[in-house]
Amino acid sequence: MSEQQTLYRTHRAGELRKEHAGQTVVLTGWVQRRRDLGNLIFIDLRDRSGFAQVVFQPTEEAGSQALMAQGDKLRGEYVIAIEGVVAEREAGAVNAKIPTGEIEVKVSKVEILNAAKNTPFYIQDGIDVDENLRLKYRYLDLRRAEMQKIFLLRSKVTTYLRNFMDHNSFIEVETPILTKSTPEGARDYLVPSRVHPGEFYALPQSPQLFKQLLMVSGFERYYQIARCFRDEDLRADRQPEFTQLDIEQSFMSMDQFQEMVEEMMTGVFQATMNVEIPRPFPRITYREAMARYGSDKPDVRFGLELQDLTEQVRGSGFKVFNMAIENGGEVKCIVAPGCASYSRKQIDELEAFVKRYGAKGMAWIAVQEEGVKSPIAKFFSEEEMAAIIAQAGAQKGDLLLFAADSKKVVADSLGALRSKLGKELGLIDESSFKFIWVTEFPLLEHDEEANRYVAAHHPFTMPMEEDLHLLETDPANVRAKAYDLALNGFEIGGGSMRIFRREIQERMFQALGFSREEAWEQFGFLLEAFEYGTPPHGGIAFGLDRLIMIMAGRQSLRDTIAFPKTSSASDLMTQAPSPVVTEQLDTLHIALGGKALSGVEKQEAEETEAK
């Protein structure tokens, strides 16, 4: 190997073209591929920009033999610097498939900057490798072009978003990571204090309180690309730490603010992916979204809406339908186009699927050429059946799939079935991006376990003025000035106007079951702040990792985070978390304790890594 680098890059490999022919260039990068043709050695030299072919070729000149000997040593992933002259390839050797396919570089000098062992997997796109291996060798996984592309996109997206914010007079302010634990919301990550024995910081689930206090401070327009933390059980679309674009503003109306967000979102798609998205985005109330799509983050790239047949079947001979209706539930169906010929086995599989969402069974009607086929046909007259089919908007060849249960189970099961069928029946244009605002969320949700109301968004969300009088008498029916932004069936942003007067915030805490003392102990500084001239304000937070995942067409958040954790919150590369020495714990005034997981449980946790 060369003792020291003396050749420094003049060009990027992937950017060389015919017009560079004749120029002497220095390239630095990795050996992507090496072909030895006896007296010629071809190297694909890769850098972040792409790759170019470089050629070792014997000449009459002194040193040629040494150069060939160097070329002979090169192997995949060696790091090299070469100097050479760009030459047009002969006609037969042109490769039209690659951007640098018209040229090659005739090497005159080479420096081997580092050697490389065989990598545990190939550095190329579309490899079929266990994800745990990719995560252990994340630094190699990230070397692959398809991964680099995601992080280049991510960088472009954040740059666009920041510039947009700057141009709209939002200023970035950093808020603390070492902050205070609050009992609402998800589980906190805690950090023991060395200076204050027995006390803990918490890592923020969001900068919510700080950004509201910045509004009290008169910053008027704040944003931050902020790291947030939730110690929850993980799934493919959750990570213990995640990044959000966090925005808060004073004095704008809800409409003005949503319009600005739409401009930002269409702008980022235009600027980074050259995708045009029409504005304004459609808006739908929570109630309507649940009714039509069975989801509060509907994927509106396709139809397949839920059809309400409650009135049609009320009082029919079919007990299952009647029971559901009598219990305050409803009867709805999805019309699966062209599926009337589904086999019994196919239908059984769909039934098994909806049962996972709480459905007890699934009635169906197949509108076949030769007539209606259905296990529930006997409960309905021909006219009734025809009316059901007409009401559902079904055509010949369609299959009606029913849910009859509580509103929640009907929405959950048919909502999930809709997504599944949308994909399986090819109803979704995978290249399209469809935004929709969901508004008028319930302010509160009843937590059956705790037997109290909890905040549907968070305790600082402003109730709709027209529902405010219901806060004490009918809390379940108070709607919030909240607006979520959904994209292709994912919630990518959640926002609301905030409470900015103390008496309303105190009523809210009361509705959540806080005593006055508890409210002041936890949030006294906020309640007090409201008394010193707090402006009307509101904001939103976007899940940046998820947005990038959708934009990049990936299935896992892990592909959008450079060094992600597994589903058991481990970093397989650095082996975090890890044991620490007892002195460290002593210094922090803590000891190991509590109920330890058994060996079996621990093993199970490890086996679910990366799932």
Place this chain on the structure above:
Amino acid sequence: MSEQQTLYRTHRAGELRKEHAGQTVVLTGWVQRRRDLGNLIFIDLRDRSGFAQVVFQPTEEAGSQALMAQGDKLRGEYVIAIEGVVAEREAGAVNAKIPTGEIEVKVSKVEILNAAKNTPFYIQDGIDVDENLRLKYRYLDLRRAEMQKIFLLRSKVTTYLRNFMDHNSFIEVETPILTKSTPEGARDYLVPSRVHPGEFYALPQSPQLFKQLLMVSGFERYYQIARCFRDEDLRADRQPEFTQLDIEQSFMSMDQFQEMVEEMMTGVFQATMNVEIPRPFPRITYREAMARYGSDKPDVRFGLELQDLTEQVRGSGFKVFNMAIENGGEVKCIVAPGCASYSRKQIDELEAFVKRYGAKGMAWIAVQEEGVKSPIAKFFSEEEMAAIIAQAGAQKGDLLLFAADSKKVVADSLGALRSKLGKELGLIDESSFKFIWVTEFPLLEHDEEANRYVAAHHPFTMPMEEDLHLLETDPANVRAKAYDLALNGFEIGGGSMRIFRREIQERMFQALGFSREEAWEQFGFLLEAFEYGTPPHGGIAFGLDRLIMIMAGRQSLRDTIAFPKTSSASDLMTQAPSPVVTEQLDTLHIALGGKALSGVEKQEAEETEAK
């Protein structure tokens, strides 16, 4: 108060000028000041941009009385929206001192959006208020124009830095906050794991390892504005969490990289403060910096360099000097210009000052008009004395202040004395910004307590190639390929080229006293990564909080962080850290324990808050 806002801002208060006269505008903001002139009410309405005078004035129109009644209710810090017509002030009422002093707004509508109690301190610049009170009501402290200015500057600086990085093909990649504890460096903040009992994450002291792994990944140019954490005892210029501009690059030479950094630094001063700084920045070796300035981050806004008199006084009759030299130390002085007439009391105070830095005493020579005055005159002949004065470069009227001790004590004490005198004698142009690179730092420092070498920067710093052979035989004399950037006497950036070959990294760990097993246990993933084609790389990290502090001319890092901690690492506003419920600890498999601080110690800790 108005039930709901219906007036939305059309203009910012601070931007109104004569050319807006005649326009109907809506302003929103805070009541900065209210003057009631009987039938006229003047309000200074403040928003982020500044303020404008708005006038309530009775008219013939219906509703005028109600409007005046509203105006009558307004008090300081009330939040209001007003609609009105911009009018030029009468000649006598023009206030040339304020940007909006030529206009006022005649109010036709007002909405009181929120009331305000009397604030615990005035919302104005230059208030003399206990810092703890400011920190408790941080949201009010930040409302003051001088504080807002700092955060607007900070936002501009980060925007500039990001754009510079983007234009130079650096891409931002986020690295984890939940990471692995490593024994080197400062104390880690730990985060107990719920899923892995007895295991802990650590908050990163810097993204060092991750950014190096991104170089292994072939990202080539990375940056991040990254939050970092150190659980150390705090001073005015330290915070438990701080922000750095973190940069790493592959394939550039050290010179190329430093040049780019200079372009960035001069650019940010030009763009945000309109200050021109000449390039290239001066460079000085560590050895020379210590010799001439007694500091590895010299303030080069003024001279007052240390003068080496060791050779001049060697073998003189003065025992104190001789002893110092015989013990391997040195004799140096500072020439304080025009201080020959200092009183004994003044000189005693300077002696007391240098004793804090380890000096045992301080000899001095006053070169007065009437001759030399000095307690050590008797030890030197007249010729010797004249030679000393000449060698020191002193003139009539100057005072020579000596240190004779080990090199370290001489540097520490005269370095500190130099800074003190520089300030007190008015030698410093406070409006100037002087950068200097300090290079060729020692790679290792001997830790007397642990009786082993520790890394002067960090264990990943590359030794200078010409010193590499000394790593095992003479580690104290190995210099590092490190470069710190100092500005006005502060270290604002620390960088180095990194080790990128496994065998050198292993030798480095060995020099630090790690066994092979320990090195692999802690840093195995890095050592392994070096074997898969790691490019030559290097980088730097800038303390952003400190840079902003210097740019904004502040004395405390706390003024540059929106929600800072006190010197006992508390947030006086939210009361973090705080106790948590036992169930939270159980879930995390930890218990309170370890040696608790006594009541007295705790009280002491609290009393040092914000000092």
